[in-house]
Amino acid sequence: MTGIAADGDASLGIMMRDVIVRWAPLLVLAFLVLLFPVFEWLEDFRAGQDHVYLLDSRFFSIRNASRIAVAATPGLMVAIGVTFIIIMGSIDLSMEGTVSVTAVIFAFAFLALGGTLAGWAWLAIPLAMLVGAAMGMVNGLIHVVFRIPSFMVSLAMGFVGTGLALVLTGGDRIRVEDELFRALLTVRWLNFPIMCYVALLALLVAWFIQSRTTLGRNFYAVGGGEELAQASGLNVTRVRVLGFALAGIFFALGALMAVGRIGIAETATGNNFMFISITAVVVGGTALWGGIGGVLNTMVGVLIVYVITNGMVVIGLPNWLQDGVLGALVITAVVLSTNRRSISFVK
Amino acid sequence: MPDMTREFLKPHFPWITLVALTIIVGLANPDFLSISGLISLMADVVPLLIMALGMTFAIYIGGIDLSVQQLANMVTVMTTVYLAQYGIGVALLVILAGALFGAVSGFVTTRLYVPSFVSTLAIGFIALSIAKWLSDQRALFMDATLRDIHFGWMFDTTMGVPHELVLGLVLVLLAWFLQTRTSFGRALKAVGSGELAAVASGLDVDRVKILAFCISGMFAACAGLMFSVKLSGGDAQLANGFLLLAIVAVLVGGTPLTGGVGGVINTLIGTLIVMVIRAAMVYLEVDATQQQMVFGIVLIIAIALTIDRSKLRGVVK
Numbered sequence: 001m002t003g004i005a006a007d008g009d010a011s012l013g014i015m016m017r018d019v020i021v022r023w024a025p026l027l028v029l030a031f032l033v034l035l036f037p038v039f040e041w042l043e044d045f046r047a048g049q050d051h052v053y054l055l056d057s058r059f060f061s062i063r064n065a066s067r068i069a070v071a072a073t074p075g076l077m078v079a080i081g082v083t084f085i086i087i088m089g090s091i092d093l094s095m096e097g098t099v100s101v102t103a104v105i106f107a108f109a110f111l112a113l114g115g116t117l118a119g120w121a122w123l124a125i126p127l128a129m130l131v132g133a134a135m136g137m138v139n140g141l142i143h144v145v146f147r148i149p150s151f152m153v154s155l156a157m158g159f160v161g162t163g164l165a166l167v168l169t170g171g172d173r174i175r176v177e178d179e180l181f182r183a184l185l186t187v188r189w190l191n192f193p194i195m196c197y198v199a200l201l202a203l204l205v206a207w208f209i210q211s212r213t214t215l216g217r218n219f220y221a222v223g224g225g226e227e228l229a230q231a232s233g234l235n236v237t238r239v240r241v242l243g244f245a246l247a248g249i250f251f252a253l254g255a256l257m258a259v260g261r262i263g264i265a266e267t268a269t270g271n272n273f274m275f276i277s278i279t280a281v282v283v284g285g286t287a288l289w290g291g292i293g294g295v296l297n298t299m300v301g302v303l304i305v306y307v308i309t310n311g312m313v314v315i316g317l318p319n320w321l322q323d324g325v326l327g328a329l330v331i332t333a334v335v336l337s338t339n340r341r342s343i344s345f346v347k
Numbered sequence: 348m349p350d351m352t353r354e355f356l357k358p359h360f361p362w363i364t365l366v367a368l369t370i371i372v373g374l375a376n377p378d379f380l381s382i383s384g385l386i387s388l389m390a391d392v393v394p395l396l397i398m399a400l401g402m403t404f405a406i407y408i409g410g411i412d413l414s415v416q417q418l419a420n421m422v423t424v425m426t427t428v429y430l431a432q433y434g435i436g437v438a439l440l441v442i443l444a445g446a447l448f449g450a451v452s453g454f455v456t457t458r459l460y461v462p463s464f465v466s467t468l469a470i471g472f473i474a475l476s477i478a479k480w481l482s483d484q485r486a487l488f489m490d491a492t493l494r495d496i497h498f499g500w501m502f503d504t505t506m507g508v509p510h511e512l513v514l515g516l517v518l519v520l521l522a523w524f525l526q527t528r529t530s531f532g533r534a535l536k537a538v539g540s541g542e543l544a545a546v547a548s549g550l551d552v553d554r555v556k557i558l559a560f561c562i563s564g565m566f567a568a569c570a571g572l573m574f575s576v577k578l579s580g581g582d583a584q585l586a587n588g589f590l591l592l593a594i595v596a597v598l599v600g601g602t603p604l605t606g607g608v609g610g611v612i613n614t615l616i617g618t619l620i621v622m623v624i625r626a627a628m629v630y631l632e633v634d635a636t637q638q639q640m641v642f643g644i645v646l647i648i649a650i651a652l653t654i655d656r657s658k659l660r661g662v663v664k
């Protein structure tokens with residue numbers, strides 16, 4: 001903040017803009033939440049039915065909020081994982097493979113250990129997280145040891161992951177029907193399934209790692225300027241490998257949530273996570289070039305993406321139109337939450 | 348001295364990798380090296396090659412184009428729907444559509460400051476919507492007679508060489524000419540190797556980037572057109588699976604994501620490497636369920652071998 005004394009008005013202006021940009025993702029989310037009920041109101045208005053805006057909305061209801069939350073939970077876990085990597089200025093595209101592998105290994109271990117959380121099968125949960133961490137670590141090690149950009153390593157590792165899941169399952173679906181495990185979805189506290197609270201807890205842990213630990217601060221140091229971080233004595237290699245391992249753990253959590261939601265683990269469990277998670281991270285205001293943003297931004301970004309998807313279905317937008325509208329809205333959301341003055345160029 | 352050898356060899360790693368791979372597979376199964384077999388393999392890979400050529404321009408300037416697969420999907424539907432109406436003119440129509448979508452991606456990236464990773468993905472979704480709308484979300488089939496009248500020439504052969512292969516090579520030459528023999532090509536290199544320096548030296552960087560995405564879109568449209576004629580139909584999911592392969596082909600060829608290095612010849616080699624790896628798994632009888640995993644592992648090795656690390660400017664993101 002230069003020239004505070006010289007021109008107070010200008011710096012106030014800059015501060016204002018910073019504040020707006022900072023909160024832009026949340027404003028976009030609020031706008032969307034208020035937007036979809038308008039369409040419902042319009043429809044009933046044209047049909048001549050009574051409709052009180054928001055109160056009579058099917059979209060703006062606890063039941064729908066819980067539906068959005070359940071749909072968003074696995075994606076949120078994956079997006080949190082990749083947030084750490086993006087803060088470092090790298091990227092991780094291996095999530096689809098990692099999610100599939102951890103989901104499949106979890107399901108196999110779960111069934112082999114008795115098939116119920118009441119017995120030893122709970123061990124499958126830490127096992128899945130360990131597998132996720134190991135896959136992330138391999139990712140990170142290849143990235144730093146062979147000096148291959150993370151984009152390429154993780155893309156190829158994604159193929160390996162999906163392939164490994166296919167080898168393990170032979171193309172079969174594995175059902176996890178334990179009632180205790182499925183309670184993640186079936187038991188509700190205050191209208192929301194347990195998995196939403198687990199996700200919230202994971203978000204808190206991620207936020208703690210990001211803002212209250214050395215590792216978290218090191219992610220920002222690496223993302224803000226790798227040479228500088230290296231020069232000031234930071235072991236960048238170690239931070240990177242740990243970052244990828246941490247991301248792997250969150251991908252595994254995403255896999256657990258996905259299995260908990262559908263009750264099935266298969267090679268296709270990981271499908272679609274790549275684009276959704278990275279879109280969500282960017283829409284939330286975390287910059288792809290690193291150093292800016294965080295897991296709370298990602299939470300908002302994930303909600304924006306899933307609110308759009310859900311809202312379009314609720315207001316009855318034709319199926320063929322939904323992809324295009326999602327694309328247009330994503331561009332709009334990113335445009336609104338980008339601080340143009342702070343970027344010199346965009347790749 | 349070994350350092351100098353390494354320096355000298357570096358740009359040649361991609362094609363050395365290709366030749367080595369071909370020899371290894373050929374030794375393991377001599378059937379692989381039959382001329383007619385290789386030619387038909389190459390003819391099959393032409394749509395992927397064309398898509399990867401376009402992608403090269405987007406990656407060369409340090410961006411990426413994730414819309415190519417959806418553009419190709421849309422084009423397969425457009426070709427099928429409008430073939431009866433416009434005949435061979437449909438080719439012009441779809442290429443214009445590809446250019447338009449690419450230009451919009453470029454515009455959104457440069458003028459609205461949306462990273463190309465997100466802008467092209469989003470534009471791809473819009474193309475998908477159009478494909479679904481035009482096709483009514485069904486798989487469409489071409490009228491066989493019309494197809495043969497207008498595009499039958501594409502699959503004839505002259506002296507054993509399929510015309511689609513010739514077409515692919517013509518497009519490689521065109522892309523190579525654009526990249527190396529025009530001022531636009533030099534501007535591309537300037538933008539890719541250092542955007543700030545390019546801006547400082549007065550280059551209209553935005554225009555160059557928009558053009559690069561435009562070209563990427565046109566090539567994606569060509570790939571979609573060929574795909575559609577080849578499979579005699581169109582569908583909003585027909586080209587799915589091509590996006591990651593196209594990116595892989597560019598990267599394995601030695602054009603890193605940082606831009607400014609590599610180019611269309613590298614992509615030609617990269618596509619051939621991808622082709623050899625995939626074909627090898629069939630020739631070496633790798634179990635179908637294991638193919639994707641093996642592909643991933645070989646890919647990591649191939650990238651580790653081909654990538655030119657000196658141009659990554661110290662930072663490996």
